[in-house]
Amino acid sequence: MTGKIAGKRRVFSGIQPTGDIHLGNYLGAIKQWVESQELYDNIFCIVNSHAITTRQDPATLRAKSYELGAMLLACGIDMDKSSLFIQSEIDEHAALAWILDCNIPMGDMSRMTQFKDKSSKNPKNINVGLFNYPALMAADILLYQASGVPVGEDQKQHLELTRDVATRFNRDFGECFTIPEPIIPKIGARVMGLDTPESKMSKSAKGENHAIFLLDSPEAIVRKCKKAVTDSQSGIIFDESRAGLYNLLCIYEIFTQQSRAAIEAEFAGKGYGHFKAALAEVLIDSLRPIRENYARLQREGGYIERILQEGADKVRPIAKATYQRAKELVGLV
Known part of the structure; x- marks a missing residue:
């Protein structure tokens, strides 16, 4: 397909520009x-159209979209190696979603667990877009002929729907879409809340810690680590039944890249206070370059907007080619 980097598997990833980016987003x-x-061959998309399934302040959404672009660049997304753009800048996302909507059974969409979860959290704004969210997500992926999609466990169902609709479309109308496979990281995919280790870390959670x-400032990181929920047991070991400690140890494991045996040996005979202080130090050191890069990018007026527009221009021909093929196959000419 148009634009594919020779010899590299194309992978699509999307992230919503709502809230602030936390460790769960970063590590997962x-x-x-x-x-x-x-x-x-990575295509990264700031999925602002998905964000409006819940009510957004327009000015805030616009600002958050550019802030997220700056954050992704600060974390190390390299525009010479990857593509990064804002979803709404490419009209084919919504156009293909309509074609897919007309080829997804209501029963398939009704089974989506995220719709049920978000509906219960926002009972006053259960809109059609929230129900059809998976069709737009499928369009995001299929437009770029992606063969891989990094997903957390909570997104696997949406990717299965994407695979199903693409397979049916190819069968019923003719070859059009690449069938994507999930890419699921072994660790770090599900970072839990520091105050509620039974629940996934969330942008919308109200707890201060x-x-x-x-x-976050170094002072805030130290405070939050100190207040992180653990348990009344002794011994700093990787034990999934001890949810709070296990979550903190997994975070430490990813940042230090040490083996679990080495980490357990490092903290043998030591208490939670010692471990939490070490974790805070690792986090402060690891996140400092990101904070500094982000501040530098924000000082460069107009740079983020220009980079994101260049990213959209780079991938637009791929989206147009796929949509034109789908449009012709269903007779929309």
Whole structure:
């Protein structure tokens, strides 16, 4: 397909420009996106159209979209190796979603667990877009002929729907879409809340000490680590039944790149206070370059807007070619 980097598997990833980026977003997705840039032909999308399934302030959404672009660049997304753009800048996303909508059974869409979850959280704004969200997500992926999609466990169902609709479309109308496969990281895909280790770390959680954000000050990081929920047991070991401690140890494991045996040996005979102080130090050191890069990018007036527009221009021919093929196959000419 048009634009594919020779010899590299094309991978599509999307992230919403709502809230602030926290460790869960970083470890579960962004860090791995950065590290995969030599391996894959990566297309990264700021999915602002998805964001409006819940009510957004227009000015805030616009600002957050550009802030997220700056954050991704600060984390290490390299525009010479990857493509980064804002979803709404390419009209084919919404256009292909309509074609897919007309080829997805209501029953398939009704089974989507995220719709049920988001509906229960926002009972006053259960809109058609929220219900059809998976069709737009499928369009995002299929437009670029992506063969891989990094997903957390909570997104696997949406990717299965994408695979199903693409397979049916190819069968019923003719070859059009690449069938994408999930790429699921072994660790870091599901970082839990520091105050609620039974729940996934979330941008929307209200607790002051729930999440560590990438732009948190060193003082805030120390405070949040100190207050992180553990348990009343002894011994700092990787034990999944001890949810709070296990979550913190997994975070430490990813940032230090030490083996679990080495980490357990490092903290043998030591208490939670010692471990939490060490974790805070690692986080402060690891996140400092991101904070500094972000501040530098924000000082360069107009730079982020220009880079994101260049990214859209780079991938637009791929989207146009795929949509034109789908449009012709269903008779929309």
